Amino acid sequence: MDAEERQLAREIQEQIHQEMNMLRTDAGQIRHLVQDAIVKLTGSFNGLRDQSNDQHALVTSLTTSMEGGEGGGEGEGEAQKRINIRQFVSETDRILRSFVDxxxxxxxxxxEMVHRIDDLSSQMNEVVSFLHDIDAIAEQTNVLALNARIVSARAGEAGKAFAVVADQVRKLSKDSNQFSKKINDVVRRSQENIESAKEIIEVMASKDMSFAIESKGRVDEMMDEVSKIDRFTAATLVKVSEITDRINQDVGTAVMSLQFEDMVTQLVQSxxxxxxxxxxxxxxxxxxxxDAAQGDHAARVAAIRQVLQEHTAIFAQSSHKPVDQVSMDEGEVELF
Amino acid sequence: MSGTITVNRHENETSISIKGRFNFEMHSQFRTAYQNEIDGSVNKNRKFVIDLVGTEYIDSSALGMLLLLREEAGANEADIEIINARPEIRKILETANFQRLFKIS
Structure with missing residues (x-):
């Protein structure tokens, strides 16, 4: 191998080294981006799950308070004593009932009082009729006294004293008559008082009952309306509760899917x-x-083949895929 | 203007029929209708039938009279039936909870 070849090889190696470094940097960046995104996504999904749990708790407490109202539950502690519309309406009904009672x-x-007064009035009438009897007796006494006066006049001097007695008896009869008139007068005034007392009682006793019927009707209508609203609210709360459950499930699936960070990291590492x-x-x-640099062509080829074989062996050892999954739907993934 | 009361006495039963307005002015007529039967106290088990077929109006004093009749006829032992009440009067009786104290038919 001559110097020129060596120089070329060094330049090629340098170029490959630069490109490989770029690949490494890119891979590292991918890993960081994915990790950042995963942290944020996990946080936001956990927040979503917390809020959905809060919502679920609110809905549950609302449902419980409605059911508590239906039973009219008493003595369940101060917290349970919140007055709802249903209780308000039934309380109104109770007040109306006691008002009617x-x-x-x-x-x-x-x-009953009128009956007693009527009895009193008829007893007064009895008094009046007794007074008539007394009047009759006084009248008879008067006639008797008059007769006695005539008889005494006939008797002359001897009857003089008797005439005085007869005059006295006549006066007594007149007095009796006057008393009887006075008593009669008092009784008449009492009867007038009794009549005016009865008038007062009449006003007290006579109440038109139609107000009670109308009020009762309105309370019943309100009760029906409240029942309708309660049923509608209960049904809506059930739906809201179902939606919350589904949100929780979806959040669970999303959080589970964030497991892909592991796979991406492993792939980048590989x-x-x-x-x-x-x-x-x-x-x-x-x-x-x-070793083979100084050797001839054949020796160099042999040495390079030797290196290729070693590399092939290393590649074969480490070539299995770190992540077998192709999609997130496959396989069981544990929640972290 | 008030109503009129007709009384029919049978062996063990007194039927009191009220026509027109059943209000305060009826009190002495109504009392007279049952008083003798109760004061005699011979017939402890006497039944009273209050016929409201011709009753056009009823106020609280009439309800008071009915309650008084019930009390004087033996309170819980009293046997009193209110019949032929027209719907609006029946409603008043029910609002007053009379169905617990009287037979209403």
Missing amino acids: HILLVSRQSM LEKHIGLVEQFTGVVCCGCP
């Missing part, structure tokens, strides 16, 4: 290794084997 109680007691082997091989071939 109260009106009924007032009416019933008023009617690439770098083979760049080294090629460099070494070309170095030996171009510069000739130091």
